[in-house]
Amino acid sequence: MDVFPNFDGLGGIGDLREVVGALLTIVLIVAVHMLIVSAIIWAIASANGNLAAASKARAGVLVALGAAVLAGGGVAWMNWLMHLGEQL
Template structure:
């Protein structure tokens, strides 16, 4: 008796790839838009001497940048894991 994994036991991996890819793309687009908005708010607040608003906008810009990096890396990581899983 041979023991071998059942590769047909998990259906819908293509659907999973599409759903997760679409969600991560939505997060990436939102993060980039928020990065642009926060950078503009940071520039305007700094130019007008409003240090409190400039600090909040700077924190928002760094947070949006981090979210964009994580979302972009998440797409690559998810594709790598699905590709690795198909090779097993």
């Protein structure tokens, strides 16, 4: 039994794929910029002894890394699930 999602069964699915792809690109670009800015602020705040700003910048770095991992890993996870569904 070959089970595969019917992507053509819903009208406008091609447009939806383009929108999701564009949103994924925007999320990754924003996450990388946030990572760069937060890392710079973390370094400057740590060098000047401002521990409050350094801890907030460190949290920004962790949030940016988490967002990038989730956005990038979402595609791989979805492909893995679709491949798994074909085997059922």
